[in-house]
Amino acid sequence: MRQVFLDTETTGLEPKLGHRIVEIAAVEMCNRQLTGRQLHYYLNPERESEAGALQIHGLTREFLQDKQKFYEIATEFLDFINDAELIIHNAPFDIGFLNHELGLAKLQTINKYSPQITDTLKLAKELHPGKRNNLDALCERYQIDNSRRTLHGALLDAELLAEVYLAMTRGQESLLIELETSGPVFNSTVNMDNLELIVLTASLDELALHTQQLENIERESNGKCLWKNLMS
Template identity: 55%
Template structure:
C-alpha cells in the first residue's frame, strides 16, 4: 500500500482570498516502510506573505524570489502522488490550497489523481474526543521526538505526520522508523533507490518484555484519554 504524507506552508490562511502555497512536501511510505522517496519544493508565490503566517513558518519573500512557481512543479507533483493515498493533517486546508493552485493552471482537482485522502486531524478527534489534537500534541501523546520543530516546515511536518499516523494505526508492527534524507532529497529528489533486500532480526526475551511493558503503558494512556 502506497501512502503519501503531505504538508504545505502558505502566505496566509485563506486560498479563496488569493493566498498561495510557498512550500510543499510529500514523503512516500510503502507497506508502512519509508522509501526515502520525497517531493519537496519552496515556491515563489508572486505576492506578499502575511506577517502572522511568516511568524509561524519563518519563510521570507526574499528567500522565495529565485524559487520556481507552482506551475513549474505541478506536473511532477501530480506524478509523485498519482494513485496513492494522501494523508494530511487538517486535509481540507492543504487540499483547498492545492486545488486552488491547480485551478489557476487549468488542471483538475488533486482528488482525481489520487486513490483517496485521509485526514489525520479527523481521525485523532474521533480517537481522542475532547483532547488537543494538533501535530505537536499528537507527537507528545505518542512519544515522538519533535524537538526540531521550532518553526513549522512542510518537510519536517510531513515526516512527523508519518510517524504519528503509524502510531495511530499501529497493530503489531514496529514503529521504529528512521527518516534520513540527504541533501538532494530535500530539494526535490524523487528517484532514490528503494531497498530490495530485507534483513529480519527477531527480538530477544528482554526486548519482548520491554515491548510488553510499552503496550501496557499505551493501554493505560488510552484509558486516561477517554
C-alpha cells in the same frame, strides 16, 4: 499499499483571498515503511505572506523570490502522488490550497489523481476526543521527537506526520501485517506422528534452587504458595 504524507505552508489562511502555497513536501510510504522517496519545494507565491503566517513558517518574500512557481513543479508533484492514498493533517486546508493552485495552472483537482484522502486530524479527534490534536500534541502523546520543529516546515512536518500515523494506527491487525511482511515464512503444518519430543530434566542444583524459591514464596504469602501445595 502506497501512501504519501503531504504538508504545505502558505501565505495566509484563505486561497479565495489570493493566498498561495510557499512550500510543499511529500514523503512516500509503502507497506508501512518509508521508502526514502520524497518531494520538496519552496515556491514563489508572487505576493507577501501575512504577518501571522510569516511567524509560523518564517519564509520571507525575499527568500522565495527566486524559487520556482507552483505551475512549474505541478507535473512532477502530480506524478509523485498519482494513485497513492494522500495522508494530510487537517486535509481540507491543504486540499483547498492545492486545488486552487491546480486551477491556476489549468489542471484537474487532486481527487483526479489520488483515489483516497485521509485526514489525520479527523482520525486523531476520533481516537482522542476533547484533547489537543495538533501535530505537536500528537508527537508528545506518542513520544515522537519533534525537537527540531522550531518553525513549521513542510518536509519535517510530513515526516513527523508519517511517524504519528504509524503510532495512531499500530493496532493488532497492523502488527500482524508487519510481522508477516518482515519475518521469515514457516510451514505451519506439522506431522505429529513423526514428532520426537526432547525432554530436558532439571539437575539436582536446579531442583534445589526451585525448592528454595517455593519456600520463599510460601513464607512471603503466609502459606498460600499454590505450586508448593500442588507438589505436596
